[in-house]
Amino acid sequence: MSDTLTEQKPKSVKPPKQKKPASLWSDAWYDLRRSKVFIIAAVMIAVLVVMSIIPGLFSSVNAFDPTTCDLTKARQGVSAAHIFGTDNQGCDTYSRVIYGARISIMVGVFSTLVTTLIGGLLGLLAGFYGRWTDTILSRVAEIFFAIPSTLGALLILALVGRENAGIWTVVVALSVLAWPMVLRIMRAAVMSAKSQDYVLAARALGAGPGRLMGRHILPNALAPVIVVATMNMGVFIAAEAALSFLGVGIQSPDISWGLMIADARNRFLQAPEALLFPALFLSLTVLAFVMLGDAVRDALDPKLR
Amino acid sequence: MAPQGDPILEVRDLVKHFPLTQGIVMKRQIGAIKAVDGVSFDLRRGETLGVVGESGCGKSTLAKLLMALEKPTSGSVKVNGELVDVHKGSNLKRFRRNIQMVMQDPYTSLNPRMTVGDIIGEPYEIHTDVAPKGDRRKKVQDLLEVVGLNPDHINRYPHQFSGGQRQRIGIARGLALQPEIIICDEPVSALDVSIQAQVINLLERLQTEFGLAYIFIAHDLSVVRHISDRVAVMYLGKIVEIGKDTEIYDKPSHPYTQALLSAVPVPDPEGRESRERIILQGDPPSPANPPSGCRFRTRCWKAQEICAVEEPLLQIRPGTDHESACHFAEVHDVVHAS
Ligand SMILES: Nc1ncnc2c1ncn2[C@@H]1O[C@H](COP(=O)(O)OP(=O)(O)OP(=O)(O)O)[C@@H](O)[C@H]1O
Ligand code: SF4
Ligand SMILES: [Mg+2]
Numbered sequence: 306m307s308d309t310l311t312e313q314k315p316k317s318v319k320p321p322k323q324k325k326p327a328s329l330w331s332d333a334w335y336d337l338r339r340s341k342v343f344i345i346a347a348v349m350i351a352v353l354v355v356m357s358i359i360p361g362l363f364s365s366v367n368a369f370d371p372t373t374c375d376l377t378k379a380r381q382g383v384s385a386a387h388i389f390g391t392d393n394q395g396c397d398t399y400s401r402v403i404y405g406a407r408i409s410i411m412v413g414v415f416s417t418l419v420t421t422l423i424g425g426l427l428g429l430l431a432g433f434y435g436r437w438t439d440t441i442l443s444r445v446a447e448i449f450f451a452i453p454s455t456l457g458a459l460l461i462l463a464l465v466g467r468e469n470a471g472i473w474t475v476v477v478a479l480s481v482l483a484w485p486m487v488l489r490i491m492r493a494a495v496m497s498a499k500s501q502d503y504v505l506a507a508r509a510l511g512a513g514p515g516r517l518m519g520r521h522i523l524p525n526a527l528a529p530v531i532v533v534a535t536m537n538m539g540v541f542i543a544a545e546a547a548l549s550f551l552g553v554g555i556q557s558p559d560i561s562w563g564l565m566i567a568d569a570r571n572r573f574l575q576a577p578e579a580l581l582f583p584a585l586f587l588s589l590t591v592l593a594f595v596m597l598g599d600a601v602r603d604a605l606d607p608k609l610r
Numbered sequence: 611m612a613p614q615g616d617p618i619l620e621v622r623d624l625v626k627h628f629p630l631t632q633g634i635v636m637k638r639q640i641g642a643i644k645a646v647d648g649v650s651f652d653l654r655r656g657e658t659l660g661v662v663g664e665s666g667c668g669k670s671t672l673a674k675l676l677m678a679l680e681k682p683t684s685g686s687v688k689v690n691g692e693l694v695d696v697h698k699g700s701n702l703k704r705f706r707r708n709i710q711m712v713m714q715d716p717y718t719s720l721n722p723r724m725t726v727g728d729i730i731g732e733p734y735e736i737h738t739d740v741a742p743k744g745d746r747r748k749k750v751q752d753l754l755e756v757v758g759l760n761p762d763h764i765n766r767y768p769h770q771f772s773g774g775q776r777q778r779i780g781i782a783r784g785l786a787l788q789p790e791i792i793i794c795d796e797p798v799s800a801l802d803v804s805i806q807a808q809v810i811n812l813l814e815r816l817q818t819e820f821g822l823a824y825i826f827i828a829h830d831l832s833v834v835r836h837i838s839d840r841v842a843v844m845y846l847g848k849i850v851e852i853g854k855d856t857e858i859y860d861k862p863s864h865p866y867t868q869a870l871l872s873a874v875p876v877p878d879p880e881g882r883e884s885r886e887r888i889i890l891q892g893d894p895p896s897p898a899n900p901p902s903g904c905r906f907r908t909r910c911w912k913a914q915e916i917c918a919v920e921e922p923l924l925q926i927r928p929g930t931d932h933e934s935a936c937h938f939a940e941v942h943d944v945v946h947a948s
């Protein structure tokens with residue numbers, strides 16, 4: 306019988322990368338930390354997040370508050386006093402760009418949270434239970450899915466009206482149309498995880514639906530949803546800017562990059578800085594989240610280790 | 611290892627038809643895949659029943675039915691004389707403690723995001739009364755040792771083990787609840803030949819140590835021969851011949867069994883010379899539309915008119931000592947043929 310005990314030396318075991326036994330999550334984190342794209346995106350996002358929480362940290366380099374505007378100094382170019390120039394109302398563009406980060410980040414984070422939680426939960430249920438649960442949820446999702454999101458959000462916000470518009474209405478309008486995409490991705494990932502042998506083995510042991518979903522299916526279905534959630538963050542930020550630009554999103558006196566671009570567009574030739582700087586920040590922010598999503602996908606994708 | 615006493619598992623007329631539907635909104639049933647179509651047998655304590663048949667003949671479906679992972683279309687499964695009722699939670703939970711399974715693919719049967727300790731310990735989390743919380747880790751380490759793995763590797767993840775080692779982890783998980791029956795669905799066919807023997811030896815050792823009864827599924831007779839007390843040969847959802855291993859290997863009476871045996875590699879060179887080679891024509895027909903009468907008739911060289919009309923029942927035939935589902939059953943030793 307000793308021959309059954311001799312297989313001590315594994316034939317094809319990967320040499321462990323770290324000293325501690327590695328889970329797939331920590332393997333992914335290990336890969337991520339070595340990705341240049343991830344580092345760049347993470348630094349950019351970290352700066353933006355700090356900017357949105359304590360904007361004073363950045364704007365204090367010059368003495369101007371974003372709300373103290375001097376009409377006599379409207380539409381100035383770059384100068385020592387106003388390093389990004391001033392806008393139509395004579396406000397300091399630099400301060401406003403810094404303060405504008407908050408709305409963008411908030412819209413991105415909250416819309417992503419709402420859509421990921423709702424779409425993720427419903428996708429999990431649809432994929433796991435199948436049958437009529439799936440039929441009903443998938444049909445409802447399809448109805449929303451058929452509406453182009455930005456157009457739909459524009460419509461919703463137009464109905465809500467300018468006087469009620471603000472960050473929360475924007476978050477709701479964007480989320481209402483975006484959760485079905487998360488549902489689809491989660492549902493597909495759950496269905497593929499559900500058919501795996503280890504789920505069958507757990508059922509054979511007598512595991513109930515809660516354990517099957519929480520212990521076996523969700524951890525193995527989460528990767529694509531995480532990737533999409535990261536990328537969506539950038540999409541939502543861009544959509545908020547577009548809606549604010551069109552006048553149905555964030556309203557003055559709140560500060561939003563989209564709103565700043567809208568204000569500056571008619572005087573672009575006289576004062577291009579007032580448009581260029583918020584546009585630059587917006588582009589960099591969206592880019593940072595897209596890059597982050599890319600890096601996360603690369604780290605999570607080689608699932609079959 | 612000698613099987614004794616009353617049957618521990620009684621399977622009667624087990625049927626599983628998967629409906630074939632057409633249309634997306636208005637689903638219409640246009641037929642059924644007859645994956646398992648009337649299977650009956652007994653399994654006794656400590657016995658190993660080998661189940662053999664070509665790919666697609668319904669072996670895995672049979673295993674899932676026995677594990678109550680699929681709902682049978684009809685028929686019954688009794689464990690220790692008690693009927694298994696898929697709809698009764700308490701009944702099912704007790705049943706699951708008594709019958710467990712080892713799966714074919716060691717790469718997909720272990721959750722990649724759980725540690726080995728969590729995988730083997732999960733049965734205790736589900737059946738909390740089997741082991742108190744404080745004892746579980748120790749029990750898992752004992753199980754690792756029983757299946758020949760290092761107990762210190764309890765915190766490792768499946769991807770850090772080889773195929774053979776993973777299969778041992780799967781076996782340890784199956785043993786955790788101390789079941790009386792373990793269903794092995796092609797437990798070695800995904801492994802290297804050199805590792806296959808080790809895993810089979812392990813299964814045999816565990817059988818004597820714990821008095822386990824096995825259903826051992828394989829698609830070729832040579833793997834089953836070593837471990838089985840009795841062998842059932844399946845073709846298109848039905849058992850066509852069943853008997854003691856010596857009866858099946860030395861005195862096969864069904865043409866399909868004879869064909870399968872003629873294809874088994876024989877270890878000694880003398881056997882190879884005397885062996886008859888029967889080559890089956892064509893592929894097995896679709897289980898959605900099996901031939902009338904005898905299902906094997908489209909590939910049988912002995913087929914007569916009656917074979918298309920009357921279904922041959924699985925019964926003891928004149929001149930044979932075990933059950934065979936052929937109108938013209940006749941003992942014919944293919945392996946030692948002269
Ligand atoms: N869930 C299902 N729905 C529909 N048909 C199925 C399902 N499961 C199995 N089948 C069909 O039932 C038949 C028997 O399948 P099964 O997996 O039991 O075969 P098998 O003998 O285990 O084959 P293999 O040796 O390839 O594992 C096949 O034709 C298969 O396509
Ligand atoms: S019953 Fe007829 S067709 Fe079927 S195996 Fe026997 S001889 Fe062949
Ligand atoms: Mg199978």
